[in-house]
Amino acid sequence: MKIKVAIVGGTGYTGVELLRILVNHPQVEICVVTSRSDAGQRIDSVYPNFIGLLDLQFSEPEIGQLASCDVVFFATPNGTAMLMVRELLEKGVKVIDLSADFRIKDVAVWEKWYGQKHASPELIANAVYGLPEVNRQKIKEASLIACPGCYPTAVQLGFLPLVEKGLVDLGSLIADVKSGVSGAGRKAQIGTLMSETGESFRAYSVVGHRHLPEISQGLEQATGRGVHLTFVPHLTPMIRGIHASLYSKIKGECDELQAVFERRYADESFVDVLPQDSHPDTRNVRGSNRCQIAIHQPQDSNTVVVLSVIDNLVKGAAGQAVQNMNLMFSLDEKTALEIVPLYP
Numbered sequence: 001m002k003i004k005v006a007i008v009g010g011t012g013y014t015g016v017e018l019l020r021i022l023v024n025h026p027q028v029e030i031c032v033v034t035s036r037s038d039a040g041q042r043i044d045s046v047y048p049n050f051i052g053l054l055d056l057q058f059s060e061p062e063i064g065q066l067a068s069c070d071v072v073f074f075a076t077p078n079g080t081a082m083l084m085v086r087e088l089l090e091k092g093v094k095v096i097d098l099s100a101d102f103r104i105k106d107v108a109v110w111e112k113w114y115g116q117k118h119a120s121p122e123l124i125a126n127a128v129y130g131l132p133e134v135n136r137q138k139i140k141e142a143s144l145i146a147c148p149g150c151y152p153t154a155v156q157l158g159f160l161p162l163v164e165k166g167l168v169d170l171g172s173l174i175a176d177v178k179s180g181v182s183g184a185g186r187k188a189q190i191g192t193l194m195s196e197t198g199e200s201f202r203a204y205s206v207v208g209h210r211h212l213p214e215i216s217q218g219l220e221q222a223t224g225r226g227v228h229l230t231f232v233p234h235l236t237p238m239i240r241g242i243h244a245s246l247y248s249k250i251k252g253e254c255d256e257l258q259a260v261f262e263r264r265y266a267d268e269s270f271v272d273v274l275p276q277d278s279h280p281d282t283r284n285v286r287g288s289n290r291c292q293i294a295i296h297q298p299q300d301s302n303t304v305v306v307l308s309v310i311d312n313l314v315k316g317a318a319g320q321a322v323q324n325m326n327l328m329f330s331l332d333e334k335t336a337l338e339i340v341p342l343y344p
Helices: 013-022 085-090 107-114 121-126 132-140 150-164 212-223 257-264 314-328
Strands: 003-008 028-034 071-074 094-097 144-146 173-179 229-235 242-249 271-273 291-296 303-310
Touching: 003 013, 013 028, 013 314, 071 314, 085 094, 085 121, 094 314, 107 121, 107 212, 132 150, 132 314, 144 314, 150 173, 150 212, 150 229, 150 242, 150 257, 150 291, 150 303, 150 314, 212 229, 257 271, 257 291, 303 314
Parallel strands: 003 028, 003 071, 071 094, 094 144, 173 229, 271 291
Antiparallel strands: 173 242, 242 303, 291 303
């Protein structure tokens, strides 16, 4: 029996990326793909890259239709999934939410950063944060997954080996992170037009980005202590990719930073610790579910620099969501995700 899958929000970048991955998944049957704007249209007429691969129309998101599936992915704006998840869970459907609705455990913190009242706060406690490198066993037993954001994925994977071992000063963590414009979604807005982003580079949300509490929460859970993180995101003139340059101060003597990372991720299929003195390039993970990490200690100082790169739409969204689904249904975690990065 194949896993019956529904995707709510099938016309955004992450929704289409989910389709690209799942259409080649040997254990999946894509049964429902919703889009309010394109309801009634064939998927392959809106996205011709699926001609001959998908024989489905977009439909309106209706609970009855979604409940006929085994798992529902929400690739929707923040504030949408929380309106529908409770009823799906009551009907025995598993849910993987790619939005931020269930990522932050403190409801008041979520409401502050996302500017709205949470519709299903009682579900947050049971939602499992879907970072497999941290919560693999919990994911296997979960009914509701809160898939991490793209920035939080790159930053946490880069910092985790250091904070877990207590090797760095938790009061002075810095994340200087660059993202391609697809991270802003598929909606039309002046700030992400090619004529606005091309030949340009800028920081934004320096006083506070809504992914900051998510990253801090993950790092604090890893160490059991509070952290102080300065997080500065930037928009770069490329379509997809995230490059995180992470800085922290080493506590005491530690000559084995490379070995710490290699041991931490030795059994992780989708995290590559590169050889010493490497400089990962976003194009080397483009289109794949991989995170590549390199560790530096400039001028033999007490500062460690970790470089972490991912594809924001795959490991930072759709690929990680499928990785979670594989775990939830006791499949090989790598199924449909051993995608060779695109080059050039």
